[in-house]
Amino acid sequence: MTDASTSTPPRRMRLNFHVFGPLLAMVAVMVIGASLNLSFLSPENLTNVAARSAFIGIIAVGMTFVITAGGIDLSVGAMAAFVAGVMIMVMNALVPVMGAGVPLIMVGMATALLVGGAAGMLNGVLIAKVRIEAFIVTLGSMGIYRSLVTWLADGGTLSLDFTLRGVYRPVYYEGILGLSWPIIVFAIVAILGELAMRHTAYGRHCAAIGANEQVAVYSAVKVARVRMATYVVLGMLVGLATIMYVPRLGSASGNTGVLWELEAIAAVIIGGTVLKGGFGRVWGTVIGVLILSLIGNILNLASIVSPYLNGAIQGVIVILAVVLQRESKSAD
Amino acid sequence: MNRRDIFKGAALVAGLAGATVAQAQDETFTIGVAIPSATHGFMGGLNFHARDTIERLEATYDNIEFVLATAGDAAKMVNDIEDMVATRGIDALVVLPFESEPLTSPVQAVAEQGIWVTVVDRGLSVEGIEDLYVAGDNPGFGRMAGEYFVENLEDGDNIVVLRGIPTTLDNERVEAFSAAIEGSGINVLDMQHGNWNRDDAFTVMQDFLSRFDDIDAVWASDDDMAIGVLAAIEQAEREDEMWVMGGAGMKEIIGRIRDGDPQLPANVSYPPAQISTAIELTALGLVSDTPVSGRFIIGSQLITPENAEQFYFEDSPF
Incomplete structure (x- = not known):
């Protein structure tokens, strides 16, 4: 044991750097943030950032599995808006029947999970069974869901019934031990995702399909079923994210969730998952999501550059984070 | 003989009447309306008022038809406008440019064909293209x-x-x-x-x-x-x-x-109903001799608790 570890110290160091690349990037971002503005490290600010990361984060965990299995889902942002719209309409419609109380919120939550799961199932069937390119299927469903929510809202905004907002509001704004519910749910989803990716047959099958589909077929992996499951789970996670999102502002419109899909995909890649599939890292995705949110937060807190350049800075850091990993990977 | 003449006369009148009817049909106007799609509250309101106005004007004037197209980006809006000119032969175009720059030359091309152009809200990059400009202040x-x-x-x-x-x-x-x-x-x-x-x-x-x-x-x-x-x-x-x-x-x-x-x-205030002003004025200019060219700037008003009631539109989504 001791011999082995002392004989290969350089390799181990490189390996560590490769593994912890995203983590180091996040620490670097946090150091920069703290040096620019003292209130950056205040618990209030950090919980704000964690809570606003939760929507994209929950979705990005599901996206990690989809991408690991060699797929992609561009429809999640539009799907979130659509699920939010349907959820709000169902809840508003049931207020006279059920009254504004916890049972109605439960019905709303179940609706979100069901609609999300069904939407994911639709993507999954077209991709895994009908065998259409994931990019095309989800590009199409992105347009469909985005139009549907605009149509449902009649071009305006769907707002949650005012009496319900008070009942539902704590789901975003309150929690236990100073951690709000979105943070707790995000953490649970991330931990379960990490366990599923590392320690279950499902996680290994996803990686096998993404690495080489033919080999996976010959290894008796039920490719279509696993692939479909990744989209259904992602759809349900979109539903879960929506459950956390709706109580924040109590509304949905055609503008909800715009570009969430790209943020989620970027977070997955920053976290070290390979875009063409075969290898996925859920905890890396979590770090990726946090890095993206922290950058936005720091730019708001510091206002060192013209706000016109915020997008450029985000872009540079995203590319840098990935370049960093590529280099350490080739060094392996 | 007399009777025959009467019949002749009647036939002539009928023929003339037929001709005037045909002429009236030639005088049917088509107005193309190109606006951004309802992606956020303000545009949702604008879409609502556009549809509302078109419905009302179609009921008011028998000889005006409308083509409404909503676009999610500047490229689609350009396509919409080209289609309106090519396939619907529009007599007037009411456009809220998605972005000023990319829409300027397509709209200029429309104006050069002698089609009336009304620009709403966002000005084009080159001045003097539009016949009528309607905007908030x-x-x-x-x-x-x-x-x-x-x-x-x-x-x-x-x-x-x-x-x-x-x-x-x-x-x-x-x-x-x-x-x-x-x-x-x-x-x-x-x-x-x-x-x-x-x-x-x-x-x-x-x-x-x-x-x-x-x-x-x-x-x-x-x-x-x-x-x-x-x-x-x-x-x-x-x-x-x-x-x-x-x-x-x-x-x-x-x-x-x-x-x-x-x-x-x-x-x-910054009324999304400015699209109604634009469509109404364009229609008025087509069917009558009312001069409507120029610039129409809708002033912004301060809304306070005292006058809020008159700015509250129950049916509008915005």
């Missing part, structure tokens, strides 16, 4: 908000500003606002883009609240952003410390102003 929108801040704040008070999507329109508003508060001693802590989006505005406001201990008022400059700002203030439990001014006159916000909400003392 963007500098007035900013100035009026600025004047309200000057009247209701004191020397040394702190404010934060949320800006829209970086565009000429947003620049005009913010410049006029800054000019109006200049010299008043009001301290602008920071301005950031909330992109006329509730979620973005919520995030930006959360960060403003962690960064600044003393904020007396917020110019959210748009009612969608005001909703996000109010939620962030509520979360930080600092409702008593500051008031918020949105803009454009969203239904929910106007309702709260009317009910005397201390957090929302006033608003500045």
Whole structure:
């Protein structure tokens, strides 16, 4: 044991750097943030950032599995808006029947999970069974869901019934031990995702399909079923994210969730998952999501550059984070 | 003989009548309306008023037809306009350019074919293309908000500003606002883009609240952003410390102003119904000799609890 570890110290160091690349990037971002503005490290600010990361984060965990299995889902942002719209309409419609109380919120939550799961199932069937390119299927469903929510809202905004907002509001704004519910749910989803990716047959099958589909077929992996499951789970996670999102502002419109899909995909890649599939890292995705949110937060807190350049800075850091990993990977 | 002549005459009259009917049919006008799709509150309201006006005018005038196209980006809007000219032979075009630059030469090409062009809200990059220009008053929108801040704040008070999507329109508003508060001693802590989006505005406001201990008022400059700002203030439990001014006159916000909400003392109008003005004037110009060319600027008005009722449109989604 001791011999082995002392004989290969350089390799181990490189390996560590490769593994912890995203983590180091996040620490670097946090150091920069703290040096620019003292209130950056205040618990209030950090919980704000964690809570606003939760929507994209929950979705990005599901996206990690989809991408690991060699797929992609561009429809999640539009799907979130659509699920939010349907959820709000169902809840508003049931207020006279059920009254504004916890049972109605439960019905709303179940609706979100069901609609999300069904939407994911639709993507999954077209991709895994009908065998259409994931990019095309989800590009199409992105347009469909985005139009549907605009149509449902009649071009305006769907707002949650005012009496319900008070009942539902704590789901975003309150929690236990100073951690709000979105943070707790995000953490649970991330931990379960990490366990599923590392320690279950499902996680290994996803990686096998993404690495080489033919080999996976010959290894008796039920490719279509696993692939479909990744989209259904992602759809349900979109539903879960929506459950956390709706109580924040109590509304949905055609503008909800715009570009969430790209943020989620970027977070997955920053976290070290390979875009063409075969290898996925859920905890890396979590770090990726946090890095993206922290950058936005720091730019708001510091206002060192013209706000016109915020997008450029985000872009540079995203590319840098990935370049960093590529280099350490080739060094392996 | 007489009888025959009568018949002849009748046939002639009938023939003439037939000719005039045919001529009247030739005088049917088609108006193309190209607007951005309803992606956010203001555009939703604009789409609502466009459809509403078209319905009313089609009922009023038998000889006017409308082609309405909504576009999600500038390229689609250009295609829509080309299709209208090529396949529907429009006599007039009412367009709210998605973006000024990419729409300028396509609209210029339409105008060069002798088709009447009405431009709404966002001007084209080259002057003099359009026959009629209808728009809200963007500098007035900013100035009026600025004047309200000057009247209701004191020397040394702190404010934060949320800006829209970086565009000429947003620049005009913010410049006029800054000019109006200049010299008043009001301290602008920071301005950031909330992109006329509730979620973005919520995030930006959360960060403003962690960064600044003393904020007396917020110019959210748009009612969608005001909703996000109010939620962030509520979360930080600092409702008593500051008031918020949105803009454009969203239904929910106007309702709260009317009910005397201390957090929302006033608003500045920027009516999405300006599209109705544009369509009505264009139709009027086609069917009658009423001169309608030129510029029609709809003034922004200050909305306070006293006059809020007249800005509240029950049926509009905005």
